Amino acid sequence: MPELRLEMNDPNTVRVCLLVSIVLLSCFCVKSQLTTDFYSSTCPNLLKIVRKQVKDAIKRETRMAASLLRLHFHDCFVNGCDGSVLLDGSNGEKFAGPNLNSARGFEVVDSIKRAVESQCSGVVSCADILAIAARDSVLLSGGPTWKVLLGRRDGLVANQTGSNTNIPSPFDTLDTIINKFANVGLNTIDVVALSGAHTIGSARCVTFSNRLFNFSTADAVDPTLDSTMAADLQSLCPENGDGNKTTSLDRNSIDLFDSHYFTNLVNNKGLLSSDQILFSSDEALSITKAIVEKYTDSSTFFTDFVNSMINMGNINPLTGSNGEIRKNCRVVNS
Ligand code: HEM
The missing domain is CATH 1.10.420.10 (Peroxidase, domain 2)
Structure with missing residues (x-):
């Protein structure tokens, strides 16, 4: 086999360096593979279904808009936006300091998920439902709107320690x-x-x-x-x-x-x-x-x-075949 020699003034070396830099750069620049039309064929009414559920929930209690927006934040700061905050269990994030007696809206997420499942079963992740519900909550409270990037999958584990350490405290500097x-x-x-x-x-x-x-x-x-x-x-x-x-x-x-x-x-x-x-x-x-x-x-x-x-919605999403699409946002699939 011919020996591969890299010398800085050799045009081959320059080519190799260029190629390596391009590969490295493209790795860093691809922030996420999320897209706005991810469910356009698998769940075409998704956005309408979520909007209706969020609207109904806010009509019942105005504060719910805030609670849903905060759930997306507390989800994304721990293991990325993967629905981990929604998992039940005493080792879960719900029992972490920032969430205990504080995070709310889980029943609303359940009802959104049920409504989505009834039209497109096993297709839409809980993490994406949180992202859409957060956007709708802002809009329905008089704020701006945007196209939500979608395609996140749900995590298989909660991270209570991560919740305690990653989420800022009101007493932090x-x-x-x-x-x-x-x-x-x-x-x-x-x-x-x-x-x-x-x-x-x-x-x-x-x-x-x-x-x-x-x-x-x-x-x-x-x-x-x-x-x-x-x-x-x-x-x-x-x-x-x-x-x-x-x-x-x-x-x-x-x-x-x-x-x-x-x-x-x-x-x-x-x-x-x-x-x-x-x-x-x-x-x-x-x-x-x-x-x-x-x-x-x-x-x-x-x-x-x-x-x-x-x-924030782009923080470490699980995509491709990573994670799963949970059937029930509170538990991982069996
Ligand atoms: C910058 C660091 C942040 C700190 C220290 C912080 C802290 C807090 C605290 C202590 C509460 C009250 C919780 C309670 O009394 O139970 C709260 C509520 C809330 N936070 Fe933050 N937060 C921060 C950033 C964010 C971000 C990034 C978002 C969303 C994008 C957010 C959305 C909310 C909302 C909407 C509420 C009201 C929730 C409700 O009424 O149910 N916060 N936050």
Whole structure:
């Protein structure tokens, strides 16, 4: 066999290097094999079926839009968007800190799945149902819309530890939050744009009451929290009161998907510490403050939110013959 010699000034070496670079580049650039028309022949009415179920659910309870949007986020940050958050069982993600007594909407996902199965059995993944339901929830709350990329398959395992470590906590610093997003391939713009999801939905007292009492040695109350809002929250969430009581994340326009979340931040009216630090922390000055100010304009926010939702939906999907199409979103197929 002739000996293969690579020398930098040899045209063959240059050709080999070029070929290797092209192969490597194409591996990195192919973000996902998801497509918008994935079910066009196997489940042509899919989008209509999901839209109707989400509409009915929101009619029954407006907050459900927020809960469904959050489920897609909590799914994608753990093992990628693979429906793992939906799996039942005490070792599952439902029992992880960010989800316990908090994540909701599982019954609605069940009813969407049942409606989809009745028309196209064994074809549509639970992970894709979450992605479509999240988009519909935003749109039906007055927000922007987009074409959802589809073709994800469902994971075979839940990852409770992953849920505890990957999903940002309301008590994290901005650096930590940015790192947790970076770990799943999302950048600082994604952090701010996706935090805008807090324009709808609610949070429990336990997630922000640290800002109201014994905040620090210097300040009893978080100084970056508007004092009238602080007083209001103190009466709603008294010290040693019911931590599971809830209030709206965006008190300016509770159920409307708009840019008021960002106006709130500029006015020191963010509910969670992890919201307000996007504008008020020392790190925010150089990283996120200007983005928050930009997003007080709703069309700028909407454009970036859509991009970031697509980025989030692209986190490590299972495709091809990986994973499965679950029959019941709560359990892996037997
Ligand atoms: C940036 C880091 C984030 C942190 C620290 C965070 C934290 C939280 C917390 C603590 C709650 C209240 C949970 C409870 O009281 O039970 C909440 C609610 C919510 N989060 Fe986030 N979140 C973040 C990012 C996101 C993202 C990226 C989305 C979606 C794209 C999202 C969507 C929501 C929604 C819609 C609610 C309200 C849910 C409901 O009312 O059922 N959050 N979040």
